[in-house]
Amino acid sequence: MPKFAANLTMMFTEHDFLDRFGAARQAGFDAVEYLFPYDHPPEAIAERLQAHGLTQALFNLPPGNWAAGDRGLAALPERAEEFRASIDTALRYAEATGVGRVHMMSGLAPRQEPAAQQAYREALRRLCDAAGAKGLDVVIEPINSRDIPGYFLNDFAFAAELIDALGLPNLKLQFDIYHRQILHGDVLMGLRELAPIIGHVQIAAVPDRHEPGSGELDDIRVLRALDALGYDGYVGCEYHPAGRTEDGLGWMRAFA
Template sequence: MPRFAANLSMMFNEWEFLDRFKAASEAGFEAVEFLFPYEHAPEKVGLALAGGELEQALFNLPPGDWAKGERGMAALPGREEEFRKGIETALAYVHETGVKRLHMMAGLTDPNDPAAQKAYRASLAYAADTLGEHGIDLLLEPINGKDMPGYFLNDFDQAAAYVREAGRPNVKLQFDMYHCELIHGDVGARLEALYPLVGHVQIANAEGRHEPDGTRPDYPALFAQLDSLGYPGFVGCEYRPRAGTLEGLGWFSPWKKHA
């Protein structure tokens, strides 16, 4: 049976960030994820997590200047020192939350540029080896070009190739079914083919990135497929509620921890 993690960057926005943990727990979630915790002290995030008796499923490495439109640094030549310092920043939050997987954002640059490819491979190797010393998986996520035009890693086959090329057991694919549907379609077939590389799964309706209750993709079938594949991890609910967060949780009723 799938286990779900509420994405606190998109869900429970009716609460202040540190109050979202308790709200998610009370709504029946046993885990959370979010984009970035860095505006809050590590110990405060850890306390909020513990207060909700929640597990931390995932968060992202520092992305550069998000407010100015940056979406990662891993594939950006010349940003190596800042990228490496970002890993050290993230490790303070790893210590406080006990998280076991971090997502590395690539940045906005041409995926066919040899300099960007070289920078990305170097960042990947450094991050994987550094995080591996702490027992952390490094995740690579393809992101569709509609939501994030110009993103370096925008194809699932491309991402899978980087995972395989890395040759490190802690480098894995972040399989967001929403992005897969928009980029390729046929989510179930790709999940089947790429499952040995998958380290984390995320979901949202392809129509508007809302609750996973529509037909595109077919989430009841995909949840059953995850069970048949023996997926042991959390499914991150990285969607924007159509109205209120709690009002949109009807789809979640069969799986919440208090059911």
């Protein structure tokens, strides 16, 4: 049976962020994820996790100035110093929350640009070394260019080839079913082929990014296939509820 983590950036937005932890627990989740925790002290996040008996499944490194359009720093050679500082920040939150993996966003850069490729590889090596010393995995996620135009990591094959070439033991793939369908389709075959390197999975319906099962894919079948492949990590529910979050959780009854 899949283990689901509520994405608190997108779900339970009827509540203030720190109150979403309790709402997720009350709705039946035992794990959470979110994009970024950095608006709140790590101790405040840790307190909510402990108070509600929740596992922290994932969060992202600081992305730069999100409001100004930054979507990560790793592939931006001119931001290397800022990226290095972001590692220290993320690891402080990782220690406080007990998370087992962090996601490194690539940033906006042409993937064919040699300087961007070199910066991205160097960033991965640096982060994997620092995270590995703390017992953490690092995941990278191809993101479709409709949601984030110009995103450097926008191809699953490129991500898989890079993971293989770098040979870093704690570097894994974040397989987002929503992004996979938009980028390439062939979701079930992709899961089968990439299963050995998958470190985290996320789901949302395509194309509107609402509850699983409300779009063009048979998301329940996909999740059952993932289960059959032996994936035992968390599936992050990274979707925008069509209405009130609690009212849209009926899709989870298929796994009760």
